[in-house]
Amino acid sequence: MNESRDADRVSRARSGGEHAAHVTRAEHRRRRPRQGLGRALGLTALSAVVPGAGLLPTRRRGMGLVLVALAVAALVAVGWWVSREGLTSTALQTAADGGRLRTIIGILVAGTLVWIGSISLTALMTQPRRSSTGQRVALASFTGLLCLVVSAPAVMGVRYIDSHLDAMDKVFTDGTVGGGDADDGAVATSSLRPGEDPWVDLPRVNMLLLGSDAAEAREGTRTDTMMIVASIDTRTGDAVLFSVPRNLQQVPFPRDHPLHEVYPDGYDCGDQCLMNAVWMEAERHAEEEPGLYAGDPNVGLTATRRTLETVLGVPIHHTVIVNLEGFEDLIDAMGGVTITVKEEIPINGRTFTDANGKLQLDPNSPQLEWLQPGTQRLNGFQALGYSRSRVLSDDFDRMRRQRCMVAAVIDQANPMTLLQRYPAIITAVGDNVVTDIPRQDLGAWAELTLLVQDGTLKSLPFTAQNTDTADPNYSNIRYRVWGALHPAPEPEPTEEPAPAVPTEDVDGATPTGATEDAPTTSPVDDGSATTTEPADELEEIGTVCD
Incomplete structure (x- = not known):
């Protein structure tokens, strides 16, 4: 009899524990999607500010470190260049160099694609599990908006440079004016x-x-x-x-x-x-x-x-x-x-x-x-x-x-x-x-x-x-x-x-x-x-x- 009562108590205890665990997991599931969405939105936005920064808390931390390092190195290089030459001089020198402008176009396009990729990867890595359809749509829309925001300056820059190069081809004739080559x-x-x-x-x-x-x-x-x-x-x-x-x-x-x-x-x-x-x-x-x-x-x-x-x-x-x-x-x-x-x-x-x-x-x-x-x-x-x-x-x-x-x-x-x-x-x-x-x-x-x-x-x-x-x-x-x-020089010397x-x-x-x-x-x-x-x-x- 004692053994039977003990078995019943163990069985009830296990059932109660399992029930409690089930309640805790259910509560967690109710709360986790909202908290996970906020985290995903925040980290995705962070990758839009600094390429790859939002990947640092994820399993893609190594890739995030590389992207952040590249972004910082690029900013330091540009800052050093401008501080050495001066902002106006740098702008004029760049505008006058067709080869440099074409290189900048390539860097803008490649850099923007990498940046968009880091934003999209961050959203993918941080997307909450078992998220609702509305939450997935919200995260995807937010990610698309950020991609548009970071790509707009590059698109404008490419358009400016392309217009500039086109004008250079019309204005500067490499030594001839009015025909001929x-x-x-x-x-x-x-x-x-x-x-x-x-x-x-x-x-x-x-x-x-x-x-x-x-x-x-x-x-x-x-x-x-x-x-x-x-x-x-x-x-x-x-x-x-x-x-x-x-x-x-x-x-x-x-x-x-x-x-x-x-x-x-x-x-x-x-x-x-x-x-x-x-x-x-x-x-x-x-x-x-x-x-x-x-x-x-x-x-x-x-x-x-x-x-x-x-x-x-x-x-x-x-x-x-x-x-x-x-x-x-x-x-x-x-x-x-x-x-x-x-x-x-x-x-x-x-x-x-x-x-x-x-x-x-x-x-x-x-x-x-x-x-x-x-x-x-x-x-x-x-x-x-x-x-x-x-x-x-x-x-x-x-x-x-x-x-x-x-x-x-x-x-x-x-x-x-x-x-x-x-x-x-x-x-x-x-x-x-x-x-x-x-x-x-x-x-x-x-x-x-x-x-x-x-x-x-x-x-x-x-x-x-x-x-x-x-x-x-x-x-x-x-x-x-x-x-x-x-x-004549200022004070004027004896005239000859x-x-x-x-x-x-x-x-x-x-x-x-x-x-x-x-x-x-x-x-x-x-x-x-x-x-x-x-x-x-x-x-x-x-x-x-x-």
């Missing part, structure tokens, strides 16, 4: 050879900025709106802008150019033979005598550049052509440009020629708009009108406004603005700008751009106040250019006569070395310079524009 033996318009440091033997680099109203500046056109030569000190970034009037007459062609044989005494046929007509004249002559221009991909641009070299007495190393119709898009992409307007300027109004042959403004033009005097922020339409209008002024006042616009764009194109509005800006640039700067030199140009923004910017226009455009004295023009590029150059270098031919190196001697002042200082002198651009 360097690999086909075309004569490059640039006199510099690509290299890692193009400024080693070049104290100043001179760039021709041409503005055109044509829809396709790359195919050759008559440059009728803007001709500015920017001479930049490659060590300090100090720059001088020279404005050349479009109506300059009797311009001299260099002796080795085919047009010199046609016009040995200068481009002289009255008011039809102006500086802005050289492009079309060269194209016309090339149609008649194609053999004289063999290998030249753009005879109009080459003739314009070589003629301006002769006029100013300095070599022109690079050319930038801007389609001014697209200039409006560029300014809008930048968010506008701040300019001090000196006088009322009409834009977008109809014009007519009066009985005296003078251009007049129709005051009843339906779309006529006026820019009022004062410092203001102009949109693209207004900026283009400011740069082109000459109805109530003249070419020379327009030249002044164009120099002010160039200076304002240079000064206000800060890296943050470029970054924020980059897609629109790079699209506008790619569609409307072309240059012969070789891609290999873009890194050096990026550094030079920073120097220019910190350097001084001066202006020397050639206007009716200091130049007779109908009968110019090119010796005096070259003399003034040389003086602007070789200012400036060394003279051979007379044949100032009689309409390109000065010695003008197509290869900057002149090293001062042009002769033949006494034609006026003794009273003209109003249009070399001065800081702020004095002219503010």
